Amino acid sequence: MCEAIVIEDLTKYYGGFLALDNFSLKIEENEDVALLGPNGAGKTTAIKILCGLLRPSSGTAYIEGINVVEERELALSKVGAIVETPEFYPYLTAEENLGYLGGLRGMRGRGLKSRINEVIKLIRLEGWAKVKIEKFSRGMKQRLAVAQALLHDPPILILDEPALGLDPRGMMEVRKIFKEARKEKTVFYASHLLTEVAQVCAKVAIIDHGRLRVYDSVARLRRKYRSLERAYLKLTEAVI
Amino acid sequence: MSEFEKLKIIAKYEFLKHLRRKRLYAVMGIVIAVVLSILVGLPVFGVDYPDDVTAMAGMLSISATLASIGAVFFAGDAIAGEFERKTGYILFPTPVRRTTLVIGKYLACYVAVALIVLLGYGMVCVSLLGIYGQIPIEVGTSFVLCLLFAGSVLALTFFFSSISKGAMGATVMTLAFVMLISGTIDGVLMMADQPSWFLLSRAGDAIIMVYPGFKAMMTAGMGMGIPAGALEYDIGLCAAAMAAYLVACFFLSIFFTRRREML
Numbered sequence: 001m002c003e004a005i006v007i008e009d010l011t012k013y014y015g016g017f018l019a020l021d022n023f024s025l026k027i028e029e030n031e032d033v034a035l036l037g038p039n040g041a042g043k044t045t046a047i048k049i050l051c052g053l054l055r056p057s058s059g060t061a062y063i064e065g066i067n068v069v070e071e072r073e074l075a076l077s078k079v080g081a082i083v084e085t086p087e088f089y090p091y092l093t094a095e096e097n098l099g100y101l102g103g104l105r106g107m108r109g110r111g112l113k114s115r116i117n118e119v120i121k122l123i124r125l126e127g128w129a130k131v132k133i134e135k136f137s138r139g140m141k142q143r144l145a146v147a148q149a150l151l152h153d154p155p156i157l158i159l160d161e162p163a164l165g166l167d168p169r170g171m172m173e174v175r176k177i178f179k180e181a182r183k184e185k186t187v188f189y190a191s192h193l194l195t196e197v198a199q200v201c202a203k204v205a206i207i208d209h210g211r212l213r214v215y216d217s218v219a220r221l222r223r224k225y226r227s228l229e230r231a232y233l234k235l236t237e238a239v240i
Numbered sequence: 241m242s243e244f245e246k247l248k249i250i251a252k253y254e255f256l257k258h259l260r261r262k263r264l265y266a267v268m269g270i271v272i273a274v275v276l277s278i279l280v281g282l283p284v285f286g287v288d289y290p291d292d293v294t295a296m297a298g299m300l301s302i303s304a305t306l307a308s309i310g311a312v313f314f315a316g317d318a319i320a321g322e323f324e325r326k327t328g329y330i331l332f333p334t335p336v337r338r339t340t341l342v343i344g345k346y347l348a349c350y351v352a353v354a355l356i357v358l359l360g361y362g363m364v365c366v367s368l369l370g371i372y373g374q375i376p377i378e379v380g381t382s383f384v385l386c387l388l389f390a391g392s393v394l395a396l397t398f399f400f401s402s403i404s405k406g407a408m409g410a411t412v413m414t415l416a417f418v419m420l421i422s423g424t425i426d427g428v429l430m431m432a433d434q435p436s437w438f439l440l441s442r443a444g445d446a447i448i449m450v451y452p453g454f455k456a457m458m459t460a461g462m463g464m465g466i467p468a469g470a471l472e473y474d475i476g477l478c479a480a481a482m483a484a485y486l487v488a489c490f491f492l493s494i495f496f497t498r499r500r501e502m503l
Contacts, residue, residue: 014503051333053502077335083502086329091260092253097330103249104334106241148330 002065004029004156004186005050009059012045012210019045021210022059029155032187034201036194038236042210043190044084047160050188051081063156077105080149081158085165087141090134094125094144097133098151105152119147122177138165146174156186163196175199198228208236243340250336250344251351258314258352267310267356274303275363290453293372298454300367301382304360305447308390311353312414315397317407318345319497324406328502338498346398346490353390361386378450385447385479392440392482393418395489402496418444433467437477440485446478 005027012020020042027033035043048054050061052072061068066075088097098116102108107115120129123143133141142165149157162178163171178187178200191197197204198218205215213235214221218228225231258264278299282289290296319342322328331341361383365375396417401410422441429436436442449455449471459471 048502053328053332055501073335073337076333079333081333083329083333085326087326088330089253089257089327091257096253096256100249100253101330101334104246104331104336145330 002029003027003062004031004064005158005188006062006065007046007050007059008061010046010049010056010061011058012042012049012054013057019210020049020056020059023207023210023212024059025205025212025215027186027188030182030184030186031203032182032189032201033203033205034197035188035190035205035207036192036197036232037207038192041207041236043192043207044160045210046207047081047083047158047188047190050158051079051083052076053083078154079156079158080152080154081160082145082149082162083158083160085138085142085161086145086148088133088136088144090132093130093132094120094136094147095129097144098148101148102151107152115151115153119150122150123147124173139167139170142166143170143174146177150177150181154185156188157181158188160190161192162189163191163193171196194228194232204228204231206232206235243337246336247340247344247347250341251348254318254345254348255351258348263310263313264352264356267307267313268359270310271303271307271356271360272363274306275300275360275367278303279367289371290457292453292456293368293374294376294378294451295453295457296371297364297368297376297379297382298448298451298457300364301361301379301386301448301451304357304364304383304386305389305444307356307360308353308386308393308444308447309415309418310356311349311390311394312397312411312418314349314352315346315394316401316411316414318349318398319401319493319500320404320410321401321407323500323502332502339494342398342402342490342494342497346394346493349394349398350391353394354387357383357386357390376451378452381450381475382447385450385475385482388479388482388486389440389444389447392443392485392489395486395493396440398493399489399496402493402500430467430470433469437474438481440482443478443481443485446473446475449473450475 003026007023007025010020010023023046037043049056050068052068063075064078068075095116102112120126123146125143146162163174166174181187189201203217204221206213221228221231225234322331364379368375397410397414400413404410404413418440422439426436426439426442455471
């Protein structure tokens with residue numbers, strides 16, 4: 001089994017603030033790993049570096065062996081991502097937004113059109129495909145974010161709080177989609193929702209103050225700390 | 241998939257943005273209104289059209305110059321908007337070089353502005369044919385200079401868009417640079433009888449100063465101790481200045497966009 005994501009000694013400063021402190025992690029192919037941590041722990045910073053949105057102060061990251069910092073475009077061709085709360089182009093319809101992003105990923109013609117229909121059906125926005133984004137609610141945009149991450153059927157999914165802004169039904173549906181996806185994809189899932197994480201991922205990396213506190217399976221952490229919640233509280237008890 | 245194919249996709253969707261927003265039609269409306277106000281306004285106030293066709297061509301071409309300044313309204317959000325409105329979170333994780341993004345966006349904006357300039361000069365030509373039965377050759381020179389000016393204003397806006405936090409900031413900075421800073425320095429240098437061809441506003445004036453009749457009209461109306469040489473324009477130098485702004489600002493916008501982080 002080869003490594004889908006390798007993070008090596010990532011350090012990131014925002015001015016004088018240390019957001020990531022020598023953060024390292026290895027995720028095998030087809031593994032599903034959650035990145036857990038309190039607000040400001042460095043989860044989103046790590047995800048943004050992996051998606052080429054930020055440059056690390058030091059260290060590096062690889063996606064399927066490709067250096068994200070040096071060969072950003074090639075590395076990102078293998079990734080579907082949701083970062084923070086993405087916005088879409090309001091003057092385009094849902095279908096057109098997906099057409100634009102799919103086109104940039106090399107999809108075209110009938111193949112692109114049928115895949116757009118598939119993912120729109122998957123996120124249950126069939127009736128909204130031809131509606132401009134300016135009429136979409138927060139939750140609908142989040143569903144569309146899920147669709148764009150899955151559009152090109154990437155082998156790796158990097159997701160930052162993908163259930164944010166969704167109603168309970170939406171959360172359940174998105175959870176189901178990613179449970180299905182993890183059968184054949186590598187999923188790296190940042191969240192602070194413990195119940196969500198426990199249902200979607202088999203392994204957990206807990207991060208706090210930019211440092212990795214633990215990286216283990218959910219089952220082992222439950223055995224060691226009696227519950228994932230206790231493990232989280234114990235390992236992130238440092239004062240913010 | 242080649243970067244050229246990606247560039248075509250970016251330009252296509254960016255152009256779609258301009259077609260679907262009201263500002264393209266608003267600027268077109270302004271161009272039409274300016275031309276009509278000259279054509280209708282002069283007879284209404286009992287003023288005859290100038291005898292010299294190039295004087296009238298200069299007056300009407302002001303509309304197209306205004307149109308090219310309208311470029312700032314298309315390009316202000318081209319780069320800054322991706323960061324400000326968070327659309328960069330879906331666009332930047334795609335496997336596209338930022339250089340390709342900037343070029344694609346620039347091309348789309350340029351086509352939109354060129355359409356307006358074309359509309360302006362189309363109206364100039366139709367008006368001149370209707371009134372004088374001829375189109376002077378200088379209209380062609382003015383048209384080319386106007387396209388160059390639009391390109392340089394666009395590149396300047398892209399530069400400000402690549403370094404400013406928001407689209408509004410980029411728009412205001414460009415307008416301030418072209419109309420206030422450049423315009424004021426131009427005025428001072430003109431009064432002091434010093435060369436100012438390197439200023440974008442001065443270079444832009446060449447668009448209408450290529451018309452001999454218009455230049456003569458302006459010279460006749462000048463006063464306030466402005467030196468006579470102030471209206472002498474070296475068209476080649478002005479064109480070179482505009483090209484320099486275009487190239488320098490365009491490459492700077494690529495440089496800063498490539499380095500910019502999506503915080």
